[in-house]
Amino acid sequence: MINLDKIFRQNILQLKPYSSARDEFQGEADIFLDANENPFNSPYNRYPDPLQRQLKNKIATIKNVPPGTIFLGNGSDEPIDLIIRASCEPGIDNVVAIDPTYGMYKVAADINHVTYKAVSLTENFELESQKVLAACNEHTKIVFLCSPNNPTGNYLNENEINIILQNFSGLVVLDEAYIDFSSHEGYLKKLADFPNLIILQTFSKAWGLASIRLGMAFANPAIIDIMNKIKYPYNINLLTQQFADKALDNEEQKKQWVQTILINREWLIEKLKKLRIVEKVYPTDANFVLVKVTDASRTYNYLIEQKIIVRNRSNVTLCNNCLRITIGTHTENEKLIEALEEYASR
Numbered sequence: 001m002i003n004l005d006k007i008f009r010q011n012i013l014q015l016k017p018y019s020s021a022r023d024e025f026q027g028e029a030d031i032f033l034d035a036n037e038n039p040f041n042s043p044y045n046r047y048p049d050p051l052q053r054q055l056k057n058k059i060a061t062i063k064n065v066p067p068g069t070i071f072l073g074n075g076s077d078e079p080i081d082l083i084i085r086a087s088c089e090p091g092i093d094n095v096v097a098i099d100p101t102y103g104m105y106k107v108a109a110d111i112n113h114v115t116y117k118a119v120s121l122t123e124n125f126e127l128e129s130q131k132v133l134a135a136c137n138e139h140t141k142i143v144f145l146c147s148p149n150n151p152t153g154n155y156l157n158e159n160e161i162n163i164i165l166q167n168f169s170g171l172v173v174l175d176e177a178y179i180d181f182s183s184h185e186g187y188l189k190k191l192a193d194f195p196n197l198i199i200l201q202t203f204s205k206a207w208g209l210a211s212i213r214l215g216m217a218f219a220n221p222a223i224i225d226i227m228n229k230i231k232y233p234y235n236i237n238l239l240t241q242q243f244a245d246k247a248l249d250n251e252e253q254k255k256q257w258v259q260t261i262l263i264n265r266e267w268l269i270e271k272l273k274k275l276r277i278v279e280k281v282y283p284t285d286a287n288f289v290l291v292k293v294t295d296a297s298r299t300y301n302y303l304i305e306q307k308i309i310v311r312n313r314s315n316v317t318l319c320n321n322c323l324r325i326t327i328g329t330h331t332e333n334e335k336l337i338e339a340l341e342e343y344a345s346r
């Protein structure tokens with residue numbers, strides 16, 4: 001079991017949450033005069049389900065987890081912020097994360113006045129559990145891991161992840177935003193084995209729905225209850241709930257997109273490896289690839305002139321002269337390669 005008292009802030013554990021009209025009455029009825037809504041303009045006049053029950057039931061079926069282990073947020077940004085806010089006493093507690101990784105963990109920690117400790121991966125971007133554990137002290141509430149990792153693209157070694165899960169007594173947030181593109185199945189099946197594990201997934205990548213802002217967190221129901229208690233009451237609007245609900249009915253579409261992106265990824269990697277300006281193409285389990293080139297800034301600026309935008313990650317730890325390239329359509333990838341061939345031949 002997990003010791004909620006040691007992980008979460010006392011004010012959060014003791015908080016009496018806002019109780020909305022939709023919380024206080026949930027059954028079927030004919031006339032709703034309880035929420036000061038406009039009686040016209042159905043269905044948009046009504047406040048949405050604060051706990052997104054229908055949508056969660058569908059996600060639960062697809063992911064094969066109990067609905068009570070799911071939290072839905074306004075993107076992954078919301079659960080990242082809520083988990084920090086619920087557990088870390090500003091100015092006192094700290095979080096530990098791998099480096100390099102996704103930038104939002106640090107931003108969310110900084111906003112909450114929580115010290116962020118970065119632990120470097122190896123040269124090959126591998127996770128060293130002992131180094132992460134050594135960086136933790138009695139005020140460390142969260143360890144952030146990301147697998148497949150952004151911007152490196154690699155899937156972290158599961159033995160190393162397991163050692164952290166077993167030996168760290170706070171929360172382990174494992175961000176699996178890119179898991180659909182990986183050859184590994186990820187940690188969702190092991191959720192019940194680790195009461196301190198929080199898995200993040202998203203509709204923004206494989207599902208092709210970055211615009212509707214919908215992120216998922218999966219964890220032990222005791223943790224989910226705390227997140228529900230402190231979120232904004234109607235954090236997921238009706239349009240997003242309905243649109244995601246419809247998308248989930250066509251999981252086949254998502255699978256096809258992923259298959260196409262994986263084929264395009266292999267094609268792009270082979271072409272990149274042949275370029276004179278490319279020094280290394282790092283292994284990837286995601287829908288992007290990290291590439292070390294001879295001069296990242298010049299290549300990046302040249303591509304901008306060609307109206308092709310990639311991400312320059314040169315200033316990131318261990319990523320000197322690296323560009324992060326998202327896998328596009330086959331036509332887009334061809335145009336990128338043509339531009340790079342042209343650039344390399346000058």
Ligand SMILES: *Cc1c(COP(=O)(O)O)cnc(C)c1O
Nearest residue numbers: 075076077102150177202204215
């Ligand atoms: C893209 C990405 C996300 C998704 O964030 P949303 O807020 O859900 O769009 C989460 N984590 C990582 C590591 C990402 O790269």
